[in-house]
Amino acid sequence: MIKFFESAIQNLNGWGIMVFILILGSVELFFGLLEGKWSKNDKILDIVCLVVPRFIFSALIGFFSLKVLPFILPGLKDAFAWIPFTLGFFIILVTIDLSQYWYHRLHHQIPVLWRFHRTHHSARYMSVVVNSRQNIFYVAFLSQFYITAALVYLGLGGPALLFNGFQTVWSYACHTSVKWDKVLYRYKVLHPVAWILERLLVTPATHHAHHAASHGDGVGYYKGNFGGILFVWDLIFGTAHISRKFPKQYGISNYEDDPWYAQWLWPIFKSPVIGSELAKDGPEVKEEENELEVIQELQNAYIK
Known part of the structure; x- marks a missing residue:
């Protein structure tokens, strides 16, 4: 068992994070922290958002790393490999997290962007799975994916992978209903x-x-x-x-229980709820x- 958890920690950027999510999620369910709040619609949305993007965006980031970066940054592969590990980690921390701050903030302050981020806030509960509860297009343009891929390409692979593992764990730990x-x-x-x-x-x-x-x-x-x-x-x-x-x-x-598919895939699929921000001809932001x-x-x- 000890070896299993050691292996999970070493693979935080892969299957290890799923172990972490399962442990926290089990604690939430065992202590009834989601009791009466986690509807069928919420369960489907949370599980789809947690699982499906991992397959879709792995391929997308792979393409970006192997095809796009060599094209737009020719001759710069491993250009920053000389940077010490600690300094590299600090550069990545500041670069990625600052970009995420503004990406997040703008999705709250610009009406049309809010509808892409609204899914994350529609949950009437906090849980480890809420961290992944996002409209697929909000995830597709997350700056951290592309900046991380670029930094790995430039030679900061080690620090980037460490930061990605730390960032993922910390983010899930701050969304959980376990108020540690x-x-x-x-x-x-x-x-x-x-x-x-x-x-x-x-x-x-x-x-x-x-x-x-x-x-x-x-x-x-x-x-x-x-x-x-x-x-x-x-x-x-x-x-x-x-x-x-x-x-x-x-x-x-003002949440109207929009179906999971509209929250996940808006604007491809619209909500059938009249007056919803995700409905056809719905308001960008409700008063x-x-x-x-x-x-x-x-x-x-x-x-x-």
Whole structure:
């Protein structure tokens, strides 16, 4: 068994990550953290988003690496191979994570892009599988895939693979309903550790706030906390919110339970739900309800 887990860690960029997901997912199910929230439609969407892209985009990135990069960057293969491993890892961390911050942020701030990212926020729960819950076109243009492939081509393969493994694990760990960072807030002796960690890296508390159904109640903050791995980008660009608390409700206040195929493949397939942002001739972004009213409704529902 020990050898199995050692092998899983060594293969985080392959089948090892699936072991990690299965372990966290099993904990969520065992403790009933998704009870009553994970509908059939959600299950299909989450599983399709978790499994199918791994086959599709492996081939796409392979083509990009073997055919496109040699064409657009001729003679530059292994040009950065002289860079030390640690420096290479730092370059990759900053380059990829900063690009992801802006990619994510723009999908919240530009109406037409929001509909591609909306799928990720439609879940009324947090879970390890929510990390992969994305419209296929949002995934297809993720900058990290192409930047990583380019850096590997340029000779930073080792650092790139290490970062990719770390990024994948951390991202899943921040989406899970297992609120493992709570221990840092519970014990005063650990508060200095929490203060540093939550300003350096994204944590479950800060990312759960981003998935909240409310904004402006002191906990939910879906208009910020855009960081993928590093939370420092939110601090630098003024989109940070730290409360050390977890939202009572997750998802989108105007979500209409669009079928899984419309959420995954919009705009190829439209939602049959009239008035949905994913429906034919639907609005790019629905007018937000008065946030104070939303907050009050959520609080009343929680009290009941």
